[in-house]
Amino acid sequence: MPMGRPRAFDEDEAVRAAVGLFGGRAYDGVSVDDLVNHLGVHRNSLYKTFGSKRGLYLVALRRHLADDVGPLVDALAAAPDVATALRLMADADLGLLLLAAVDRAPADDEVATEVTSALAALDQAVAAALGVPADLASAITAAALGLRLRGDPEEAGAALARRLDPTT
Amino acid sequence: MPMGRPRAFDEDEAVRAAVGLFGGRAYDGVSVDDLVNHLGVHRNSLYKTFGSKRGLYLVALRRHLADDVGPLVDALAAAPDVATALRLMADADLGLLLLAAVDRAPADDEVATEVTSALAALDQAVAAALGVPADLASAITAAALGLRLRGDPEEAGAALARRLDPTT
DNA sequence: ATCAGTCAAGAACGATCGTTCCTCAACGGC
């Protein structure tokens, strides 16, 4: 079977660039023209490779979860206290996950599934590392998301950690 | 000067309906057709009254802040402990504020200004009511936003409040 | 009854959206 013309773009690079774009503004705020211009992928190849704008979004979201959230879960497993856990989550690049949760999950069940399981993984990591009940762990994850959403003035997270875990 | 034909719609009702729509999905997910169909205002009147879709959005956001966030600030002033404050914020209707913060504030400076000052008002109310430092107060506000963003399983907020304020 | 002024009703605008189509260039196998 013939082989055809080789690709002129790096699929991994393209998906990373998509993570950056989708993590920076709302789904409907990123046009296919924006993607074509910033990804180095031509329209036709984009649809041939990812099927649709939503298909590319889902691939980008999963890459974000694998590349950014996964390592965070691993790092959390070694967190000795609440302050460390909060700082790890607040410093991590969670832009696309946060935006997906607020912007797309209500309108896209598949996105909602990915977001829910990613947050559950963070909850479990926090609960296991700190030895706290599940409900408190998910509240700590929620607090970290809230801090990130506000721009995280750094002192706020530290103050919360101090209050949550007086031993540090 | 002649008086002209009277309006067939209630401007307050229309703005409230807009708050509901914009609070339910992202700005770009609400079309002008959606607004016309759900607000009981005709296209022409909408533009005559609010200038543009963005103009209506800003009016709706300010109404949301005045009608929903303002009373919350007042209620927070009487909150005796962290648990009460968290529950007040988690139970309040903060849909549009949350969506505005994540979805529109990064792209619209005027929205960003409104969001920032609303969150600052919440911070101040929490700090004054609970007698905590400003950084911890803003962290508590952030935690409430995070809980709301996650769907707030009720136990999570309670667990966090218990840990934050052991006297309750 | 007439007139100026405001709103309702809906068609229509250009722009942009996501998507598809068509043509040509670049490859491996015969």
Add this chain to the structure above:
DNA sequence: GCCGTTGAGGAACGATCGTTCTTGACTGAT
């Protein structure tokens, strides 16, 4: 060489976007 296949390059599609225009209905004052 040629053929089958795949990607690049753009033009072009219908649909929908936010916005405006046109027409006529309804108002209070003259």
